[in-house]
Amino acid sequence: MASDFDTVRIPANLAEQGILPSHCSRHGRPAVRRADFTLQSKVRLKGSRTRRVGVFGAVGMAERLDQHARKVRVTQVKGWPLCDVCARTRTRWLTVAAVLFFGGLLVFAGSLVAGILTEAGTVRWLAGVALAGFVVAVLAAFPFSRGSMSRVIGASTAPEGDAVLVENPSAPFRAELRH
Ligand SMILES: [Zn+2]
Numbered sequence: 001m002a003s004d005f006d007t008v009r010i011p012a013n014l015a016e017q018g019i020l021p022s023h024c025s026r027h028g029r030p031a032v033r034r035a036d037f038t039l040q041s042k043v044r045l046k047g048s049r050t051r052r053v054g055v056f057g058a059v060g061m062a063e064r065l066d067q068h069a070r071k072v073r074v075t076q077v078k079g080w081p082l083c084d085v086c087a088r089t090r091t092r093w094l095t096v097a098a099v100l101f102f103g104g105l106l107v108f109a110g111s112l113v114a115g116i117l118t119e120a121g122t123v124r125w126l127a128g129v130a131l132a133g134f135v136v137a138v139l140a141a142f143p144f145s146r147g148s149m150s151r152v153i154g155a156s157t158a159p160e161g162d163a164v165l166v167e168n169p170s171a172p173f174r175a176e177l178r179h
Contacts, residue, residue, distance in 0.1 A: 008174060009163040015039075018079035021176030024086050025153050028170030031081030037149045039164060041073040041157040073161030077149075081173075086152050093147025097140045104137030 014020070022031050082090075111130040115123050150156050155166045166173070 006168050008166045008169050008177065009158065010166065010177065012075045012157070012162050012164060015075055015077045015080075015164045020079055020081060021173045022081055023170065023172035023176060024081050024083035025155060025166050025169045025173045027083050027085050028172040029083035029085060032084050032087060033082050034079035035082050035149065036076075036078050037080070039075045039077050039150060039155060039157045041071075041159050041161065043068050043071045043159075071159070073157050073159065075157045075161070075164055077164065080149075080153060082153070090147050090149070090152045093143045093152075097142075097144035097147060100143065101137050101140035104133045104135070104140065107133030108137065109133075 010020070018034075023029060024031055108130050111126045111133060115126045115130070118126070145151065153166075154168065155164055157163075158165050169177075
């Protein structure tokens, strides 16, 4: 399969045993800590492009979810090297996600409580605030995804589940793989 990315394959059993370089895959800086995590494969779903609505749409969605569950492969990565930049990037995105999520929920719950305590005239206004809080909490999914291990290190499990694919790995990371 031709690809614009320079992808390096690491056998899944090596990643699961923690036989990995001591430099980070993205920046090539020395690891300040090692991370254990579950790395999923990216799943490309096959399905009709035509939009189905109503009951058929729901059935189609269920089929796709089932397809996804059966096709996704995972690797239990042990001791992946993370440099200071990787660690900071991850912390930053996860912090933003947590602030949005809990902040949104707080606004949502707060406006519901305020709606109960105040008189009818302000309820519509508060409903708008509650909705905004809810939307913000849902939007937390984006920074959360940016802070995911897969995005931070630029790797995923191969569709066959036999390897970890690293996109454009740094030179020091790559050099250590050859040993
Ligand atoms: Zn790094």
